[in-house]
Structure formats: structure tokens, C-alpha cells
Amino acid sequence: xxxxxxxxIIEIRNLHKYxxxxxxxxxxxxxxxxxxxxxxxxxxxxxxxxxxRCINHLEVETAGEVWVDGKRLSEKNKDINSIRAEIGMVxxxxxxxxxxxxxxxxxxxxxxxxxxxxxxxxxIAHEQLERVGISEKAENFPNQLSxxxxxxxxxxxxxxxxxxxxxxxxxxSALDPEMIKEVLDVMLALAKEGMTMVCVTHEMGFARAAxxxxxxxxxxxxxxxxxxxxxxKNPKHERTKLFLSQILSH
Amino acid sequence: MTHSTGIEPTLPDxxxxxxxxxxxxxxxxxxxxxxxxxxxxxxxxxxxxxxxxSFGEALNFIRIGIGITITTTLYAYSIALVIGLVAxxxxxxxxxxxRNLATLYVELIxxxxxxxLIFYIALVAVPDSLGIFKTAGAWLTSVGLGFxxxxxxxxxxxxxxxxxxxIIALSVTYGAFxxxxxxxxxQSIGKGQMEAARSLGMSYGQAMRYVIxxxxxxxxxxxxxxxxxxxVKDSSLVSVLAVRDITQxxxxxxxxxxxxxxxxxxLAILYLGMTLILSIxxxxxxxxxxxxxxx
Ligand SMILES: Nc1ncnc2c1ncn2[C@@H]1O[C@H](COP(=O)(O)OP(=O)(O)OP(=O)(O)O)[C@@H](O)[C@H]1O
Ligand SMILES: [Mg+2]
Numbered sequence: 240x241x242x243x244x245x246x247x248i249i250e251i252r253n254l255h256k257y258x259x260x261x262x263x264x265x266x267x268x269x270x271x272x273x274x275x276x277x278x279x280x281x282x283x284x285x286x287x288x289x290x291x292r293c294i295n296h297l298e299v300e301t302a303g304e305v306w307v308d309g310k311r312l313s314e315k316n317k318d319i320n321s322i323r324a325e326i327g328m329v330x331x332x333x334x335x336x337x338x339x340x341x342x343x344x345x346x347x348x349x350x351x352x353x354x355x356x357x358x359x360x361x362x363i364a365h366e367q368l369e370r371v372g373i374s375e376k377a378e379n380f381p382n383q384l385s386x387x388x389x390x391x392x393x394x395x396x397x398x399x400x401x402x403x404x405x406x407x408x409x410x411x412s413a414l415d416p417e418m419i420k421e422v423l424d425v426m427l428a429l430a431k432e433g434m435t436m437v438c439v440t441h442e443m444g445f446a447r448a449a450x451x452x453x454x455x456x457x458x459x460x461x462x463x464x465x466x467x468x469x470x471x472k473n474p475k476h477e478r479t480k481l482f483l484s485q486i487l488s489h
Numbered sequence: 490m491t492h493s494t495g496i497e498p499t500l501p502d503x504x505x506x507x508x509x510x511x512x513x514x515x516x517x518x519x520x521x522x523x524x525x526x527x528x529x530x531x532x533x534x535x536x537x538x539x540x541x542x543s544f545g546e547a548l549n550f551i552r553i554g555i556g557i558t559i560t561t562t563l564y565a566y567s568i569a570l571v572i573g574l575v576a577x578x579x580x581x582x583x584x585x586x587x588r589n590l591a592t593l594y595v596e597l598i599x600x601x602x603x604x605x606l607i608f609y610i611a612l613v614a615v616p617d618s619l620g621i622f623k624t625a626g627a628w629l630t631s632v633g634l635g636f637x638x639x640x641x642x643x644x645x646x647x648x649x650x651x652x653x654x655x656i657i658a659l660s661v662t663y664g665a666f667x668x669x670x671x672x673x674x675x676q677s678i679g680k681g682q683m684e685a686a687r688s689l690g691m692s693y694g695q696a697m698r699y700v701i702x703x704x705x706x707x708x709x710x711x712x713x714x715x716x717x718x719x720x721v722k723d724s725s726l727v728s729v730l731a732v733r734d735i736t737q738x739x740x741x742x743x744x745x746x747x748x749x750x751x752x753x754x755x756l757a758i759l760y761l762g763m764t765l766i767l768s769i770x771x772x773x774x775x776x777x778x779x780x781x782x783x784x
Contacts, residue, residue: 297684324690334685338703347699348689393685400689 246272248404248435249294254303256289256459263289265459266303271404276436278446278467281456282482287439290456291406294437295326308403324352327397331409333389335381335396341368342377345396353400360399367395371425387418394425405429407438441486447471455479527765534758547751550742551759554735558763561652561734562724565659566717572660573667578697580672591668598665606662607726611654616646655727663720670716674709675701710778714771718764725760735759 249271256264263286271277279287292298293305296312296319305312310322336344345364349355355363368374371391373384381389390410397405407426411419423445430436430449440446446453446467453467455476463470463479471487474480511519537544579591598606626641678701686696706713728737735756743752 295688297688320687320690320692323688326688328685328688330681330685332681334679334681336682336685336700336704338707348686348691351695351699352690396689 248273248308249437250304250306251290251293252304252306254290254293254305255301256286256293256298257301262459264293264300267456267459267461269454269461271435271437273403273435274433275451276430276434276438276449277452277454278450279437279439279454279456280441280443280446280482280486281454285456286459287456288408291328291408291437291439294404294406295323295328297328320352324348324400325403327394327400327402327405329390329393329397329405329407329410331413333381333386333393333413335389335393337381339380340377341373341379341381341384341392344381344392345399348396349399363399364395367399368392370398370428371395372421385418386414387421390414390418390422391425394422394429398429404435404437407436407440409439409441411440411442443467443471443483443487455482457482527761530758530761534754537754543748543751544755547739547742547746547748547755551735551739551752551755554733554738555759557652557732558721558724558734558736561656561659561727561732562717562721565656565663565724566720568656568660569663569667569720570713572664574671576664576668577671577675580668581675595665595668598662603662603723604726604729607655607658607729610658610661611651611730615649615654615657619644619646619649651730652732655730655732658730659720659724659727663716663723666716667713670709670712671705674705674712677708678704707778711771711775714767714774718767718771721763721767722760 247270249269251267251269254264254267254269255262267286267290269277269290279290281287289298293300293312294307296305300312307322308325310318312319312322335341336347339347342361342364345367346357346360349360349363350357353360365374365377368377371394373388373391373395376384376388376392381392384392394405394410410426411422414422419442423442426436426438426445427449436449438445438450450467452464453470454461455463455470455474455478457478463474463476470479471483474483538548539545576591576594579587580595582588582591601609622641622644626638626644629635629638630642631638675697682700682704683696686700687693691699724734725736728734728740731737733741739752739756743749746752
């Protein structure tokens with residue numbers, strides 16, 4: 240079942256999520272295979288963030304099932320911390336720890352969650368900083384960095400845990416236009432290296448270049464999914480058409 | 490670059506405009522004239538105790554209590570910090586029982602005057618708890634667990650001095666105040682911080698310890714400092730338990746010599762001295778934490 244073939248790494252079945260009376264998700268099914276890049280788009284309030292946050296249980300589903308790497312996420316799952324350690328998440332507002340240096344931001348979870356020795360954690364942190372191209376900022380505090388740099392640190396922080404999956408929730412939408420590219424470049428490189436990624440983003444250039452699948456959500460449902468080139472060329476639903484014409488036009 | 494202060498780096502402050510020289514009127518308005526008043530009081534006090542032997546004698550007598558005032562406050566405040574942290578965390582716990590117990594504690598304490606609490610905790614709650622220990626000890630002994638039971642049963646009402654009871658009473662009282670400070674501090678940290686920590690696989694406790702509390706505590710340090718100053722003053726209430734703090738010693742002195750003016754003038758000045766010094770320390774701390782962006 241959930242482990243059916245080792246290919247599938249995320250499996251979501253009939254996912255429903257209510258916030259009080261608000262129905263944010265109304266029956267979402269999704270399969271993500273290892274090494275694939277999925278981009279989720281859709282109008283504001285359509286449930287993109289909620290879906291993403293259900294994948295690492297920052298939101299608990301009201302009904303339905305979420306399986307990650309063969310493990311079912313559920314309220315009673317005592318294992319949730321170790322499952323989360325395998326899933327990196329990058330937030331719109333970076334959420335770096337402001338009281339820690341860039342280096343310590345990346346070291347902290349490696350030590351307390353992964354139990355790595357200090358030397359090892361520091362070495363890995365430096366490697367990851369190099370990977371995202373800001374090794375010179377290791378000793379700075381987050382508020383001394385630009386938005387683009389902070390977001391790259393956030394990515395490095397997630398990568399240092401050696402996650403199997405990376406989730407991105409509008410990673411560039413809080414950035415000044417001139418900084419968007421530096422973050423997208425890091426994400427593109429990551430996609431090329433074969434990382435499994437689920438990204439909520441309206442950067443269609445990224446979707447075109449990196450996504451294996453583009454998912455269009457509206458009103459708590461996935462209403463269209465497929466290879467980005469196909470959907471761009473030939474959207475089936477009126478709402479997809481309308482939405483794409485809006486975001487592609489500006 | 491590294492920050493040797495260990496305290497938050499001051500923000501590169503691009504917002505503050507270039508310092509504009511102030512007008513005379515502004516200087517007059519902003520000058521802390523009240524400090525001059527304090528200065529005059531200090532000189533007056535010094536003059537009194539050096540020139541008038543009755544004031545000098547009163548000071549000599551009353552200052553015996555300074556040690557008790559300071560140690561009582563320090564012990565009580567340290568314990569209150571622990572109680573406050575635990576109760577503050579309890580106030581925001583997702584566990585219904587824990588959360589309601591913590592809230593009950595805070596609300597009970599805040600609804601009762603400190604003086605009444607001190608009487609109640611020291612003279613009712615502590616003896617009652619001792620009674621419970623004693624009964625439990627007797628019972629344990631009777632079922633053959635004498636090695637735990639006998640020491641418990643031997644506890645009697647005098648085994649906890651009034652000084653210690655005063656400390657317990659003050660800590661339990663201030664624990665509730667500090668709990669609210671900690672709670673507010675934790676809630677002032679955006680929920681993105683908890684989410685980021687949890688998304689990295691940290692447990693709730695790890696996230697609290699390494700991510701939330703360090704930031705929250707830094708935010709509430711000034712408030713904690715203010716409550717420390719407040720506790721120095723409230724420690725005078727333990728004199729009702731005949732604990733020989735400066736207030737009690739002053740009362741004894743006044744009662745014995747009928748020199749009320751001397752005794753209470755000296756007493757007031759001693760408190761003023763302690764609280765002023767502490768307030769200044771708190772302000773310095775606050776400045777260091779927030780850079781110079783505040784006035
Ligand atoms: N914590 C919450 N409490 C109450 N309602 C929520 C909460 N989070 C999301 N919602 C609601 O759920 C619905 C879906 O929200 P979600 O954030 O998933 O949308 P989104 O597609 O990410 O939108 P956006 O593009 O604006 O980020 C919205 O109606 C939103 O108001
Ligand atoms: Mg969103």
C-alpha cells in the first residue's frame with residue numbers, strides 16, 4: 240500500500256482539513272515519487288500552504304491519510320520528530336532564529352535532533368553554506384543579512400539535516416525582485432541534484448525549468464495536474480486558464 | 490565579526506536620523522530634574538546621620554537587618570523564577586489539566602493581597618503541609634517503611650523557621666507574577682519560530698529550550714528586573730512574621746526608643762537606596778539589550 244513500490248515517497252489520500260468552519264482542504268489525493276519536483280499553484284486561500292503543512296504535520300489532517308516514506312503521519316505518532324527531521328521546510332518569512340548566528344542556526348538541530356558532535360555539525364554547516372553561496376556570513380546574525388541571504392541560510396539549515404524531501408512555501412514572495420533569482424538558483428541546483436521537492440511558488444520560470452509536475456489548486460481541491468509544459472500550453476479548466484493568464488501576464 | 494558581549498548585536502541603525510542639536514527648551518523639558526531631588530535627599534540623609542547622633546544610632550541599629558532583607562529577597566526571587574517559569578509554561582500548555590492548574594494558581598494568588606498571602610502561607614499552608622507529611626510518615630512507619638516514615642513523622646512545626654516560611658510565602662506569591670511575565674514573553678515570539686524548530690525535528694521541549702525561551706527571556710529581562718525591585722520592597726511585609734529584616738528591626742528600634750522619626754526616616758532611606766541602585770541597573774540592562782534606539 241503506502242510503501243507500494245519504493246518509488247512513492249509522499250502519498251496523500253482523500254485529505255480533508257477544517258479550520259473551525261472553514262474547509263481548507265476538501266479531499267486531496269497526491270503522489271510524489273522520489274526525486275521528483277512538484278510545483279503547486281493556485282489562488283490565495285486555495286489551500287496550498289495547508290496541503291504543504293500537512294506533509295510534515297505542522298497541520299493535523301481532519302480526515303484522510305498522509306504517508307511519508309512508508310510511515311503514516313497521525314496524531315498518535317510518537318515518531319513525528321524523526322519523520323520531520325527527514326523533511327526540510329522553507330518558509331516565506333525565513334524563520335531563522337534571530338538569537339543565533341548563521342552558523343549556529345544551522346548547527347542547532349543537527350546537534351539536538353541528529354545528535355551530531357559539534358565538530359561534525361560545524362563542518363556540515365560550512366559545507367551547506369558554501370553550497371548556497373554565503374560561506375562568508377557564518378558568524379553574522381540573521382538581521383545583518385539581506386532577505387535573499389536569509390532565505391538561503393534557511394535552505395542551508397534544512398539541508399544540513401540531510402532531508403529526503405524539501406518543502407517550500409512561497410520562498411521568494413517576501414523578497415525584493417533582485418534577490419529572487421539567487422534563491423531560485425539554489426532551488427534549481429537542488430532539483431538538478433535529484434532532491435524530492437514540493438514547492439508552492441508562483442515563479443513560473445522555475446516551474447517550467449524544474450518541475451516534473453505542476454499542480455493547480457482551487458478551493459481546497461487539486462483541479463488539474465500534469466507536466467508544466469502541457470498545462471501551460473493547454474490548460475483544461477477555465478479556472479486554470481484564467482489563473483495562468485493572470486500570473487503569466489505580469 | 491564576533492560579538493563578545495553575548496548580548497544581541499545592536500542593529501545597524503540606519504533609521505535614526507542624524508542627531509539634531511536640541512533647543513534650550515527641549516533640554517529643560519527633558520532634563521531629569523527628579524534626580525536632583527534624589528541627590529538632595531541623599532545629601533540630607535548623609536548630613537543627618539553624621540551630625541545628629543540619634544539618627545546615626547538608628548542607622549547603626551537598623552542596618553543589622555540589611556542582610557536578612559537581601560538574603561530573603563534573593564532566595565525568594567530565585568525560587569520564584571523557577572516557579573514562574575514552570576507555571577508560565579503551564580499557562581500555555583496544550584494539556585488541559587496542566588493549563589488549568591497553572592491558571593488557577595495564578596488567579597488565586599493575584600486575587601489575594603500579598604500581606605494576607607504571607608500570613609496564610611506561613612501560618613496555615615506550611616503547617617498544614619507539615620501535618621500531611623507527619624501523617625504520611627506515621628502511616629509509612631505503620632506499614633513497615635520506617636526508614637522513610639520516621640524522618641517524616643519527626644517533622645514538627647518548629648522544624649521550618651519563620652525566616653524560611655517567609656521565603657516560601659514570597660516565592661509562591663511572586664511565582665504567580667513572574668509566571669505572567671514568562672507567559673507574555675513566550676507569546677511575544679512569533680509562531681514561525683516554533684514551526685521552524687519543529688519542522689527541523691525538534692520536540693516541543695527542545696524548541697522551547699533552544700529557540701523560544703532564549704528569545705523570550707531576553708525580551709522580558711527588564712520586566713523581571715522591575716519585579717525584583719518590587720520584591721525588595723515587598724520583602725518588608727515579612728516583618729509581620731517577626732523576621733528580622735530592616736523593617737522589623739526598625740519597628741523594634743522605634744518601639745524600644747520611641748524615636749519614630751529616626752527609625753522610619755532611616756528605614757525609608759535604606760529602601761530607597763536599594764531600589765534606586767537596582768532600578769539603575771535594570772535601566773542599564775535595558776539599554777544594552779535594545780541598543781540606543783529608545784530614549
Ligand atoms: N490557522 C488557520 N486558522 C484558520 N483558518 C486558516 C488557518 N490557516 C489557513 N486557514 C484558511 O484555510 C484556507 C486555506 O489557507 P491556505 O493558507 O492553505 O491557503 P493558500 O493557498 O496557501 O493561500 P495563500 O496563497 O494566500 O498563501 C483559507 O481560507 C485560510 O483562511
Ligand atoms: Mg500560503
